[in-house]
Amino acid sequence: MRIHALPLLLPASIALAQDRAPLRQATPQEQRARAAVSIADYRYGDLLWENDRIAFRIYSRALEKAEPPSSSGIDAWGKRVRWPYMDRQLRTGDQHADHGEGLDFYNVGTGRGIGGLGIWHDNKLWTSRNYVRPRIASAGPQVADFTVDYEQWPVDVARTVSETRRFVLPVGTNFTRMVSTLRSNRAGPLIVGIGISKRPIAPGQLGKIIRDEKRARLTWWGPTDPAKGTMAAAVMVDPRAFAGFAEDADNYLILVRVEPGKPFVYYAGAAWDRGPDFATREAWQAQVDKETPNFTP
Template sequence: MAARRFALAALPLLVAGMALAQEGSSARLPAVEKPLPPPPSRTPRASVMIADYRYDDLMWENDRTAHRIYGHALEAAEPPSGSGVDSWGKNVAWPFMDRQLRSGDQHAYHGEGLDFYNVGAGRGAGGLGIWHDNKLWTSRNYRAHRILSNGPGAADFEVDYAPWPVDVDRRVWETRRFTLPLGTHFTRMVSTLRSDKPGPLVVGIGIGKRATGDGGDLTVDRARGLLSFWGPADPRHGRMAIAVRVDPAMIAEIRNDADNYMVLLKVTPGKPFVYYSGSAWDLGQGGFRTRAAWDAYVAAEPVTFTPPPAPTR
């Protein structure tokens, strides 16, 4: 679908998507291949941790959703590893990602969730890049991190991305803060981009088109700054639902490239901006079994776009 059609048809798409919602996944939870070790506690909590045993994967989760970004060491081990955001399905309220990853097969179902989302070269669940000359220029994996709060009420941390090229005449770099409280499917992102050249940037925030296979349905509501993706049904795994919320006043365009559905924002280097990235598994926490239910939740999510004060270090 052309970018212009996305932009002009935004609100009708939301209405039509909710009125003509598809049925939920026909899949059921897979058979448990090998149960995970029991959790230290079954109390719901938000958490963030570094998997130093697995190339410094940085994982965060709460009672509803679970995510991962990749460390610098993975670039050599699993090229072409990149800075997209991974999303896992979970069907328990307590943390499971560390035990799942330590199982040696995070892609299998061990009773608490699984990773069947393939970020690849795309932006996954709300990664970003710089849009220039009809191309998205993206960073490599994060280089440094600072954990600000490891729950229980919120997972809160920052990462730095090393400078990366935008065409041949500009370089940019980023610090991004991630905050995931209990009780929501959305991580609040605060991004600060800097550049070696003056002038504004156009930032593309994306949702991977084929992270769980071909197909799926996109809802666009430009007035709310909303992109919502109801992923294709996998007969063994179900669906992943992904959404992005941005400040509507910052939107330059809504379009797509080969790998991503994107919203393009006008950004000033050095000035923090806020956006939200959310996900849900239709067999997991949250009870989202239809596209209509997910779209309604995404549209109703309370969002604020005023950046918080910089954390004290």
């Protein structure tokens, strides 16, 4: 599979210019179920990926200067249609409104969003800055497949860590499969915390969290925004590496034990109750329960 390295050309004068524009409707040819990946060089290099069921986004370093605070958490958008829509909607500058195909109303903030990670050390989550060096292996139609790096960040004074992570989202699933390789300047295992943001809709509204210790899964059904609906999320890790649950002010966390230099696999997924697949918490939980993830790197 050929890998295309994509530089980010993001002069501030260009990235800041995002005027609101009407949404361009999908053409009949575009209205087909498929996966897609794109880099929004018109909006600070946001990296967008989606399939026929769900849509995600991560942020580049350029956004840190333009719209602080920005984080290496994972954003999710509610999606009503089976075809890609994120790029067309983001270009309007009005992605937080529902134009008929879906919308972005999940607020990552400084949290982990849906499946962002950090190093859990001394009862604190130490996280990287935003992604660098995107490489797209497949932009569809059957799978969205790309890799990014997260440059060195400190874990207190104990060590520094960096990460390479591959994201794979085939058609027909709500879950992105991630293969993470962490590198450390010191030997010894790491405890990784993979998170779901606590308050991505409004302050004080936490939603419903379910911790499945036996199967090493964390499931969340969010609070309802009367105008925009409800987001849901789940993270699944390898039970053989599972190290417990934790939380901090911003996140619910599932913990895994990881050896530096050795890749590990986890899955993070999302859903929207106004999309075509999961209208209730029970339906989402049933889907999470029947997932059969492959944790072989």
